[in-house]
Amino acid sequence: MIQVETLTKSFPGATAIEELNFSIERGEIVGFLGPNGAGKTTTMRILTAFIRPTSGTAKVAGYDVELHPLEVRRNVGYLPENVPSYGEMRVEEFLHYRARLKGVPRRQARARIEEVIGRCGLGDVQHRIVEQLSKGYRQRLGLAEALVHDPPILILDEPTVGLDPNQIRQVRSQITELGRQHTILLSSHVLPEVEQVCGRIIIINKGRIVAQDRPEVLRQSLEGGASLLVELKSPDAAPLRQEEAREALAGLEGVTSVDAEAVDGHVRAQLGLERGRDLREEVFRLAVSRGWILLELSQRSMTLEEIFVNLTTREPGEEEAARAAEEAREGVA
Amino acid sequence: MSNVWQICRRELKSYFVSPRGYLVLAAFLLLQGIVFYLIVQAFSREGAPVGSIMQIFLGRNIFFWIFVLLILPVITMGLIAEERRSGTVELLLTAPVTEAQVIGGKYLAAYLYYVSLWVPTLLYPLLLSSYAKLDPWPIAAGYLYLLCIGAPFVALGLWASSLSRSQIVAAMLTFALMFLFFIIPVFLEEQARAEWLRNGLVYINLWNPAGDFGKGIVDSRLIVYCLTSTLFLLFLSARSLEIRKAA
Structure with missing residues (x-):
């Protein structure tokens, strides 16, 4: 039409x-x-x-x-x-x-x-x-x-x-x-x-x-993978240091970005994950190994809103790169 | 044709549902009434030619021109400018109508409104005829003169209105252009040395024919001049709408 x-x-x-x-x-x-x-x-x-x-x-x-x-x-x-x-x-x-x-x-x-x-x-x-x-x-x-x-x-x-x-x-x-x-x-x-x-x-x-x-x-x-919301707390009364948590989380394989903030002595972090990765287990193990308490762990896929923001706020150079990556991916498929 | 009529009808309605339409009409009649009174008073002596009252009233006095030059921009200023300001032009020009039809409908409405301003003044000769015997033909010719000069002026106002989204700008532009239209031939005819220029200016003089028409002499030069300039201005208006489309 x-x-x-x-x-x-x-x-x-x-x-x-x-x-x-x-x-x-x-x-x-x-x-x-x-x-x-x-x-x-x-x-x-x-x-x-x-x-x-x-x-x-x-x-x-x-x-x-x-x-x-x-x-x-x-x-x-x-x-x-x-x-x-x-x-x-x-x-x-x-x-x-x-x-x-x-x-x-x-x-x-x-x-x-x-x-x-x-x-x-x-x-x-x-x-x-x-x-x-x-x-x-x-x-x-x-x-x-x-x-x-x-x-x-x-x-x-x-x-x-x-x-x-x-x-x-x-x-x-x-x-x-x-x-x-x-x-x-x-x-x-x-x-x-x-x-x-x-x-x-x-x-x-x-x-x-x-x-x-x-x-x-x-x-x-279009989603660059799911994202993971993690909330951590230290086992004792001392507040958990934000940098420490961030570093540990960023060290996990498959994490592309960490957005951490301190809330009431806890650390809330939003992890950007690689495509198709599920890191819930790894995050849990990390928490256990460090002795942290895991208050929240939830995975969510990108909303259309995030896709939209991603697509419309990219710099021109990035856009080019993204397009090339997309094409390469399609070529493989 | 139906489209032209639909647009014209809506426009006419908009004149008459708003106080503006009546205000303009009332003000115009009041002023014309005063002028008529003054002319009648000047002629109310023994042996005065009562017949020439209407001749003077219809175009041969300066008040006539002042009122016409002031009132016409008010009639035409909103025709396109207001549609553009309020965004309704987007409705108008996404309906299956051509630019020419829009211009035609708008023009017809404004012109009919202009004519309607004069209708009540038909009472004046009626009034006079109870005091003296009047020859109807010079008066009819006088009204024909009004119809003639109104045509290009309304078209001019429509064109000015198509150029801006501000009614004030459109009104000012219309007034200025109308004034030039009127004054240049009158003024230059006296000044012009070259004969060809003087002869040429006679054709576009709007003031002098008023005298002839008032006497019952229908001058076809004026009719042709008014008709052609109207068509030309309507063409310009339609073009102005089309150009907007490309911009």
């Missing part, structure tokens, strides 16, 4: 996105993930034919965004970030205007509006003035607006930004629901959200795609 090839957009003095390549199949829900300023909104604006790319091509529903912008827009429902709308209009009136503008015939407009009002839970406010709506309702109105001409593709720019946790949950289930009938591209910097909703995630940073895959696969392939 969406094909993007070597898509580049530069503004005077800055490049917003650089040579993006991805495609989205019918029925997919794809999350577009990246820190602010990564180029998510720019990409979405190109896909809705709101702005033109500097180079490269983007096709939406089979239509090139530059050659057939109107066809593209007919097939896309777009929820812009911050959900702009005409404050002085009434909810129903606004939807009617948008429906007609998007080519819904007058006779069907009524039914369409009723449907999206019902679907987005706007029944209570349909006669209210948009300006007076709460943030939550306004967001729903934006979604209703995007849906009003029943487009096969939905492009949602930060659909949950500024909502409270309850509302976020609602929107999330709504998107899952919508995914049965629509192809959806949504952007976010809230990670659990995309992880739960999306079948696939595209992570973008500084205008480039740094990773794209299913969330489970991303987690597996």
Whole structure:
């Protein structure tokens, strides 16, 4: 439904996105993930034919965004970030205007509006003035607006930004629901959200795609291994020295990093482990051999959040190295 | 065409649901009322040509121009600038409509609003006709004159509004350009030495035709000038929206 090839957009003095390549199949829900300023909104604006790319091509529903912008827009429902709308209009009136503008015939407009009002839970406010709506309702109105001409593709720019946790949950289930009938591209910097909703995630940073895959696969392939949380205490009243613990832990084979802090005379340490290593036994033995008391020992795999931070905060040089390592790994496999 | 009409209708509504629309209308009528009163008073002597009251009222007095030059920027300043400031331009231009349709709809709405400002003044000749017999055709021509000069000015305001996201900037720009449009031919015509220049300036003089129209002489030069400059300015406005897309 969406094909993007070597898509580049530069503004005077800055490049917003650089040579993006991805495609989205019918029925997919794809999350577009990246820190602010990564180029998510720019990409979405190109896909809705709101702005033109500097180079490269983007096709939406089979239509090139530059050659057939109107066809593209007919097939896309777009929820812009911050959900702009005409404050002085009434909810129903606004939807009617948008429906007609998007080519819904007058006779069907009524039914369409009723449907999206019902679907987005706007029944209570349909006669209210948009300006007076709460943030939550306004967001729903934006979604209703995007849906009003029943487009096969939905492009949602930060659909949950500024909502409270309850509302976020609602929107999330709504998107899952919508995914049965629509192809959806949504952007976010809230990670659990995309992880739960999306079948696939595209992570973008500084205008480039740094990773794209299913969330489970991303987690597996990108995590530099699990991490281990250890809390140690000395057997007597004297507090355990942080340096001593750190050195001992760092000496274990397979430990890549140690992040230790002293808490109430205990030492809490977060160990970064090599890929596929399980060091719980070794840590236990170490504690026993030193006579320390092990208060806590738990292993956890990386959250998507950590992957994200890893991917988007890497220095350029590191990135290169990581990519080379990745390729080498793939070559072996 | 439906798109142009949808956009126009929304814009017209926005004029009339906000106090702004009525405030402008009321202020305009109040000022016009005062001017009309002053003109009538000046003519209220024995044997004065009552018929020329409307001629002076419609374009042949300096207040007319002051009000038109002040009120038009207020009508047009928000047309595009406000959509850009509030971000609704992103909705507007991600709907399946062309830039030309957007410009067409916006223009039509602002122009109709401009026309609506003048509708209540139709009462004035009605009022006068109860005191003297009036020839309707010069008055009709006088109103035609209003319709003519409003067209390029509204287009100018629309174009200025498409250049900035600030309504104030748009209004100032519109006022300045309108003022130049109006004053340059009037001023230069007196100064110009070269005959070709003087003859050329006659074509774009907006002040003089007011006299002719007021007498019932419909000057096609003015109509052509207003029409072509309107189309040109609308073209510029549509281009300005398209250029934004590439930026």
